Amino acid sequence: xxxxxxxxxxxxxxxxxxxxxxxxxxxxxxxxxxxxxxxxxxxxxxxxxxxxxxxxxxxxxxxxxxxxxxxxxxxxxxxxxxxxxxxxxxxxxxxxxxxxxxxxxxxxxxxxxxxxxxxxxxxxxxxxxxxxxxxxxxxxxxxxxxxxxxxxxxxxxxxxxxxxxxxxxxxxxxxxxxxxxxxxxxxxxxxxxxxxxxxxxxxxxxxxxxxxxxxxxxxxxxxxxxxxxxxxxxxxxxxxxxxxxxxxxxxxxxxxxxxxxxxxxxxxxxxxxxxxxxxxxxxxxxxxxxxxxxxxxxxxxxxxxxxxxxxxxxxxxxxxxxxxxxxxxxxxxxxxxxxxxxxxxxxxxxxxxxxxxxxxxxxxxxxxxxxxxxxxxxxxxxxxxxxxxxxxxxxxxxxxxxxxxxxxxxxxxxxxxxxxxxxxxxxxxxxxxxxxxxxxxxxxxxxxxxxxxxxxxxxxxxxxxxxxxxxxxxxxxxxxxxxxxxxxxxxxxxxxxxxxxxxxxxxxxxxxxxxxxxxxxxxxxxxxxxxxxxxxx
Numbered sequence: 001x002x003x004x005x006x007x008x009x010x011x012x013x014x015x016x017x018x019x020x021x022x023x024x025x026x027x028x029x030x031x032x033x034x035x036x037x038x039x040x041x042x043x044x045x046x047x048x049x050x051x052x053x054x055x056x057x058x059x060x061x062x063x064x065x066x067x068x069x070x071x072x073x074x075x076x077x078x079x080x081x082x083x084x085x086x087x088x089x090x091x092x093x094x095x096x097x098x099x100x101x102x103x104x105x106x107x108x109x110x111x112x113x114x115x116x117x118x119x120x121x122x123x124x125x126x127x128x129x130x131x132x133x134x135x136x137x138x139x140x141x142x143x144x145x146x147x148x149x150x151x152x153x154x155x156x157x158x159x160x161x162x163x164x165x166x167x168x169x170x171x172x173x174x175x176x177x178x179x180x181x182x183x184x185x186x187x188x189x190x191x192x193x194x195x196x197x198x199x200x201x202x203x204x205x206x207x208x209x210x211x212x213x214x215x216x217x218x219x220x221x222x223x224x225x226x227x228x229x230x231x232x233x234x235x236x237x238x239x240x241x242x243x244x245x246x247x248x249x250x251x252x253x254x255x256x257x258x259x260x261x262x263x264x265x266x267x268x269x270x271x272x273x274x275x276x277x278x279x280x281x282x283x284x285x286x287x288x289x290x291x292x293x294x295x296x297x298x299x300x301x302x303x304x305x306x307x308x309x310x311x312x313x314x315x316x317x318x319x320x321x322x323x324x325x326x327x328x329x330x331x332x333x334x335x336x337x338x339x340x341x342x343x344x345x346x347x348x349x350x351x352x353x354x355x356x357x358x359x360x361x362x363x364x365x366x367x368x369x370x371x372x373x374x375x376x377x378x379x380x381x382x383x384x385x386x387x388x389x390x391x392x393x394x395x396x397x398x399x400x401x402x403x404x405x406x407x408x409x410x411x412x413x414x415x416x417x418x419x420x421x422x423x424x425x426x427x428x429x430x431x432x433x434x435x436x437x438x439x440x441x442x443x444x445x446x447x448x449x450x451x452x453x454x455x456x457x458x459x460x461x462x463x464x465x466x467x468x469x470x471x472x473x474x475x476x477x478x479x480x481x482x483x484x485x486x487x488x489x490x491x492x493x494x495x496x497x498x499x500x501x502x503x504x505x506x507x508x509x510x511x512x513x514x515x516x517x518x519x520x521x522x523x524x525x526x527x528x529x530x531x532x533x534x535x536x537x
């Protein structure tokens with residue numbers, strides 16, 4: 001028995017150390033410290049710390065790198081798949097082609113064992129940054145998801161994460177500048193204001209774990225502030241007025257991508273004053289359009305000057321380009337015997353919207369259209385430029401040269417004014433042509449403006465007490481005088497002496513006359529007007 005006990009004890013002495021010496025073949029997982037994105041190419045580098053050595057647990061034979069299956073967020077539940085293995089002396093790994101700039105990436109690591117790997121570490125993901133372009137307010141709204149995997153106890157003040165936001169206008173990160181630093185207080189939003197259209201903006205975030213000094217870079221985010229290319233220029237070139245409306249000619253940069261243009265009409269050059277009179281003449285979509293016709297208030301356009309401009313609007317309905325403001329010319333005629341006095345308003349130089357025009361100047365030309373008895377009054381007649389290079393807004397046209405011409409010029413003469421804005425080189429940048437207006441005047445026929453029945457003196461080749469035309473060509477006339485109620489005071493062909501049909505002098509005042517001049521080659525020419533009766537003391 002004793003011998004059996006001795007043999008059993010010897011066996012136990014051999015067996016128990018074997019039990020104590022047995023090692024678990026499944027190693028412990030490493031500690032995944034952090035991972036960071038390589039900004040220039042999007043490769044991701046992973047850093048980890050090996051597990052502590054334990055005698056009863058096998059040391060790792062290497063390490064396995066895992067990513068979510070199908071590149072999905074691990075929260076999707078599709079599991080993990082290995083992408084590579086490194087040896088037990090390697091504690092970092094760079095995933096070539098990870099596309100860390102183009103997609104949010106997630107990684108986990110496990111220790112390689114003889115028969116099975118360790119469990120996976122908790123996954124890590126670097127900061128993921130996105131940006132939205134608010135084109136209407138010229139802002140970039142930046143937001144980011146914080147680093148995932150640093151399980152920081154917020155009660156420990158040294159365990160905080162610092163986020164620093166950097167911005168540049170090219171992929172060269174050495175030129176970036178820091179625009180935001182959250183310090184140790186968190187935050188995941190920032191707005192860049194007053195950004196320029198059609199520019200590249202790059203952003204990345206540097207995340208620093210304050211207790212360990214680990215540094216992780218986010219994706220490098222590029223956003224192009226795409227907006228329709230605004231026109232480099234837009235000009236009102238000319239305005240041509242007529243009885244049927246105003247034609248407005250303009251030029252817009254053909255390279256623009258804007259598709260919303262509006263032609264506006266004002267009645268004052270000042271924006272504040274014109275806000276209540278503004279009329280949208282036309283809205284169009286193509287910059288190649290060069291002319292519009294304004295037929296609004298054509299009657300008012302005869303006496304009121306209008307201002308026109310073209311605006312280009314972006315997708316936010318903001319005017320991104322405004323043309324110069326140009327106005328119509330309104331002439332006024334005052335015929336006096338053989339002369340016609342012409343006055344008109346000035347042409348506006350818009351130095352507010354086009355400051356480079358402050359050295360421009362204005363000149364005017366006058367055109368006259370005359371008609372003979374053989375012409376159609378609605379036709380072209382005889383068009384002449386009677387003066388040019390004027391800087392004043394008035395001119396007197398002397399029609400004496402038409403007196404006695406054959407064929408006889410009839411009573412209608414038409415005028416229009418052209419106004420030119422000239423740059424310092426003498427080039428026309430704006431032309432505004434008035435509509436044609438007519439006046440009734442017969443060269444070679446002079447009508448007194450007053451009669452003094454009790455004054456038998458003579459002046460200006462006629463007696464003061466006789467009202468009759470002075471005609472320089474061979475013709476006869478018939479004169480009819482009316483009072484204010486339309487009653488006939490006189491009818492004859494020898495001139496009126498201021499008496500009524502009863503032989504009594506009429507009262508002082510204004511009387512209407514109708515003159516019919518009979519010619520041998522022009523037929524009857526009719527002229528209407530008024531005459532003042534006065535009695536000098």
